[in-house]
Amino acid sequence: MTGRGWLGIALAVLLLGGAAIAWVRFEGDAPSVEGPESLLIGSLGSVAFDIGDLGSGLREILISIRQADGETVVFERSFPGDLRSGGDAPGIPERFEIEIDPEALGLAHGDASLTVTARDWSWRNSFSGNETRREIPLTIDLKKPRIQVASGLTYVSRGGAGSVSYAINEETTRDGVMVGENFYRGFPAPGADTASGRRFALFAVPTDAPKGARIAVVAEDRAGNVATASWSVVLKERVLPDANITLPDRFLETKVRNLADAANIPQDDLIGAFDQINTALRAANEAKIRQIVANPSEAKLWDGAFTQLRNSKVTSKFAERRSYFVGGKKVSEATHFGYDLASTAGAPIEASNAGVVIFADDLGIYGNCVIIDHGLDLFSLYAHLSSMSVSVGDRVEKNGELGLSGATGLAGGDHLHFAILLGGTYVEPLEWWDPLWVKTHVDVHLSTPTR
Ligand SMILES: [Zn+2]
Numbered sequence: 001m002t003g004r005g006w007l008g009i010a011l012a013v014l015l016l017g018g019a020a021i022a023w024v025r026f027e028g029d030a031p032s033v034e035g036p037e038s039l040l041i042g043s044l045g046s047v048a049f050d051i052g053d054l055g056s057g058l059r060e061i062l063i064s065i066r067q068a069d070g071e072t073v074v075f076e077r078s079f080p081g082d083l084r085s086g087g088d089a090p091g092i093p094e095r096f097e098i099e100i101d102p103e104a105l106g107l108a109h110g111d112a113s114l115t116v117t118a119r120d121w122s123w124r125n126s127f128s129g130n131e132t133r134r135e136i137p138l139t140i141d142l143k144k145p146r147i148q149v150a151s152g153l154t155y156v157s158r159g160g161a162g163s164v165s166y167a168i169n170e171e172t173t174r175d176g177v178m179v180g181e182n183f184y185r186g187f188p189a190p191g192a193d194t195a196s197g198r199r200f201a202l203f204a205v206p207t208d209a210p211k212g213a214r215i216a217v218v219a220e221d222r223a224g225n226v227a228t229a230s231w232s233v234v235l236k237e238r239v240l241p242d243a244n245i246t247l248p249d250r251f252l253e254t255k256v257r258n259l260a261d262a263a264n265i266p267q268d269d270l271i272g273a274f275d276q277i278n279t280a281l282r283a284a285n286e287a288k289i290r291q292i293v294a295n296p297s298e299a300k301l302w303d304g305a306f307t308q309l310r311n312s313k314v315t316s317k318f319a320e321r322r323s324y325f326v327g328g329k330k331v332s333e334a335t336h337f338g339y340d341l342a343s344t345a346g347a348p349i350e351a352s353n354a355g356v357v358i359f360a361d362d363l364g365i366y367g368n369c370v371i372i373d374h375g376l377d378l379f380s381l382y383a384h385l386s387s388m389s390v391s392v393g394d395r396v397e398k399n400g401e402l403g404l405s406g407a408t409g410l411a412g413g414d415h416l417h418f419a420i421l422l423g424g425t426y427v428e429p430l431e432w433w434d435p436l437w438v439k440t441h442v443d444v445h446l447s448t449p450t451r
Contacts, residue, residue, distance in 0.1 A: 022123070025083070029055035030130035031118035032093055039114060039138045041100055042223030048097045049116055056121040057087015059129050063098060065105065065138065067112040072105050074098055074114075086121040102140050109142040141223035145170050149217055149231040150198075151445050156215070157236045159207040159319050161427045164231065165189060165445040166217050167197045174220045177203035178228070180213030184423045187376050190300040190446060200446060202377055204425035207240060207319045207335070240319045243336075247274065247326050251412055259410060263364065275332040277365060277410060278324065282334060285364040290424045292359045292371055293379050300446075302374035305435040306352040307399060309341040309416050316340035318428045337426035338381070338419030345414040347405045351396040352380050352418070352432075360388050360402075366417065367408025372396060383417035384408050 035049035051061055063075035075098045081087035102108075114136045119129040146169040156162035166186070168175055176185040186201035188194055203215070216230045252270040260266070260273040263281050267273050320336040351372055358379075359371035366383035370390060373379055386406025390396060407414045420429045431437045 025056065025086070026123045027055040028122070028124060028130060029053070029120075030132040031058055031120050033116050033118050033132050033134050034093070035116065035134070036136065039136055040141060040223050041102065041138070042141050042221070042225040043102065045100045045102075045224070046097055047100065047114070048095055050093045050095050051116075051118050052093030053087070053091040053118070053120040053130075055091070056129070057081050057089055057091040058118065059087060059121045060117075060119045061096065062117045063114065064117075065100070065107065065112050065114050067107055067110070067140075072107070074100060074105065081121045083121065083123065083127055091120070102142060107140055109140055112138045112140055114138045139223075141221065141225060144225045144227040145172060145175075145219040145221045147175075147217050147219050147227055147229035149229050151231060153232040153234070154441075155234050155236060156203075156205050156441075157428065157431075158205050158209065158238050159240070159428045160431050161202055161204050161422050161441070162215075162233065163200065163202045163442045163445045164217060166199050166201075166229070168199060168219050169197055170221055172219045173222055174218075175199060176201045176218065177215065178218045179203055179205055179215050180209045182206060182209070182423075182425065183218070184425075185377060186217075187298050190376075200376065202422050202442070204422040204427045205235060206425050207337075211237070240321055240335075241317055243316070243320045243322050245322055245324050247271075247324055247331070248412075252326070255410065255412070259365070271326050271331050274324070278332045278334050281364050285366060288363065289371070289381070289421070293373070293377075293421055293424055296377045296379070296423075297356060297373050297375040300375045301355045302353040302378060303398070304353075304443075305438045306380065306420070306429070306432040307350065308339075308352070308429075308433050309343055309347070309349065309405075309418065312341035312343045312347075312416070314339060315342045315415060318426070318430065338383075338417045339429050340415050340417055342413075342415040343405060345405065346386055347414075347416075349382050349385060349402045349405055349416055350399045351402055353398050354400075355380070355396060357390045357392055357394040357396060357402075360391050360394075363409070365410035367411060368403070368406065369409070370402045372402075377423040379421040381417075381419040381421065383419075384411040384415060386414075 031053035033051050058079045061077045064071050064073045116134045118132045122129045124130050148167045150165040154162050184203035186199040189198035189200040192198035215233045216228045218228045220226045256270050256274045259277050265273050265276045322334050323330050324332040355372040355374040358373045363369040368385040368388050370382045385403040388403035390402050405416050420427050420432050
């Protein structure tokens, strides 16, 4: 072949190679932009987009918000690369999270639109790259929900319960009562029209709530705006009873051994085993109870006062701080969050009010235990039963039979351990057994019209 022939081939190869590069660099796949279809934000919001470009790599992202009077850039980024070889990074989709502070951006309450523009390193569009443009409707809600508390002066006691009637002018994601750091959820007011926005909440003052804990109605709307409203609540302090309990040897030898067996607690030291049952097993059982009561009925199932076990003698009261002794030495402590009621052995145990059985099984220190959901976050618990005649899902009427009393679980003798829970907090049963208290502290707020 002549020199010219070789030159011709070399030229052809160069041209072909150039054409191939040009073909690759001229790719037509626009960047991928994944994110929400629409957006609602409150006084502070955020939005995330997954953006990438596998063809020639990401070159630029621009995010802006447009409202009546103009457009504001909220995010801007360029990515290194060049037109010869494309983006430096491989262009795998990456998450970009953008904070939106409407006040700082000068945005107003109302409708707006958010635009995401992404470009790549392609030679298309006169070397400015393929472009993806996504416009998303954005609602800016800077108004807090309006809460109107209908209830008047309310008295509550440490360890006790209270209730409040209120109305909210918009849909909420969360509303109820804050007692210090504890939240008690609100429900549609029984019997009220949903459109009225009338709500009702029961709340508890935990025995360990800080002194002077703030009690207020709280509401959060869909945009995350939070409003609180106080009303007149007087918290009555009370002294919690103390009790010293001596553990008999036979209790350690039988009860503690049996419970330790069931819970896989070592038995070489029965006093240590008792302390583990009384602390670790108790905590595990309480955690389980909180799970069981996590999804209350939204309907009010109870009616009027709760009933106490017939012909029973109170042997231990609510929130008693117990110290346990063996041979004059303190070996453990716990707070007793219920009432111990003694009657004859194997006495019939009845539902203290109407509701639905949500638990009927063995529950560690509580032995055979029945839990009833009374609606609106109110529950009652019956422990140490010798037998149970109800199962989960059963509807029970007030005084309907649940089983027979016994001494299963951590019980020294035949008795009923009775407790009332409000949103996972134990409350003083005495209040709920008292028809006058139920009338003046609960029923009155159920029928209060919103001003
Ligand atoms: Zn008890």
